[in-house]
Amino acid sequence: MDRFIQTFGKGLYVVFMALVVVYLVFPVLVMIPISFNEINDLRFPPVGFSFRWYEAFANDPVWVHALFTSTKVAFGTVAVSATLGTLAAMGLFQCRSLMRAPLQGYMLSPIVTPVVVLAIGVFMVFSRWGIAGTIPGLIIAHSVLAIPVVIVAVLTALQTMPPNVVPAATGLGGSRLRVFFRIELPLLRPGIFSGAVFAFITSWDEAVISTFLTAPATKTLPVLIWGGVQTGLSPIIAAVGSIMVTLTALAFVVVWIFRTRKAA
């Protein structure tokens, strides 16, 4: 009897886990087949097969403009957050004083701040400064969210760096700048790179702050999707969503390859 309960329990557990995996992955994957629907409905399983919603996306100037805006903002965010985040992570890593823990907490706190709170704060302040609704404004706001992501990635890379290379290089007479550009930066490149990719995704997906900060001329893709979800479910959203999911997966794969190649 005890044996039966044990086997039965184990079977139940396996089934439960399989269901959880489906629950986690299904909503991400379901987007792709839905986007190939032939009819004007988000049917799954899809009816027929067509690229008509991708064509509709490509032929709609509003969506195309949003695609460009999103890309510009994301690359801007990567530039700002990768620079500031990498420097900050190196600073934190070198810091040996009691200040380190509170400083690190301070610099990672945007991650746990409710994004709506951040959104209204930034909206009110940026409106006063006249940068609400502009692309630089969006880049700055997204960077607040992206810098902590870069810091985490670079800190992880720093922790795996051999500890004595920097003293060795300086001991051999390298200047501080030379050591930074010739030794530290190359060693940290995988960490900075994955941080930059995650920063890109953070900006590329950001919807809440962007809805507050965009003017009609600077709408990003998530802002348009957000509007679309509220007014009516068009299969164009599924097509855009599929493109975004594919891009995210690609970024993930690139980071993965980069990391394993470095380890090899």
Added chain:
Amino acid sequence: MTIAANPETAGERGGLLRRMARANWLLLALPALAFFSIFFVYPLIDIAMRSLQGGVVNYERIFGTTLYVRVVMTTFEMALIVTVCCLVIGYAYAYALSATGGYLQVFLTLALLLPFWVSVLLRTFAWLVLLQNTGLINQGLLALGLIDAPFQLVRNKFGIAVGMVNILLPYMVLPILSVMKGIDPKLMLAARISGASYLRCFFRVYLPLTLPGIISGCVLVMTLSLGFYIVPAVLGGGRDTMIAQLIADQITRQVNFSFSSALAVTLMLFTGIVFALFALSLRLAKKRLGG
């Protein structure tokens, strides 16, 4: 280039250079610190100042109006439901991850982390498609003859919970997993050999050992879920408004900056209180384990 950080020469030239080399870290962190002070902390201060425009009237209005008190209650109710669901599912998932190896472990890790990097908005959108009356789940149940009419799966608390648990699960699994990895399997074996039943073994040995992970996971999920905006806005109904939606609505629809700010401060305060409570219990749990 003129400042050689060579430790020997720096030492010869006296303490100043040495001190500068040591203070270097501050210089490196300075740009990010300045950036956060201007674009992160200052907006938060601005919110706090605005919320106090005209004294505490805004706060009186929040806690004196049945409608707003109900929103706060709904927020906590949803946070609690989501935390409990995440704990049950996440604990089992973390155990599976810690007990398996090889390809299965890689597969389980990918299934957990790949959706993590897909935007919350898109996943919520997918749930709306799946859960609506004409969606896959209702159509499937209808086709199987299990139900006669479509179930109302969205525009209610059930829909919100499905969407939020889906997004927050990794935040529960990862802290628990990190604790589970550090547990010596011999402990369980010893308890079994000493004659404890499976259940007793789990509840008296394994569960208490994973308590720090459980608490960390719960604090993350709970504090994050208090501020959720997109999921309740898309999957919830009119009666399930959460505080984050109220904050946004007060700006976009009512254009009431000071009231919205007061709501934001209230949300931050609640988040802080929940965090402090959990931090306290984590300390207690660790003390008990250590003693």
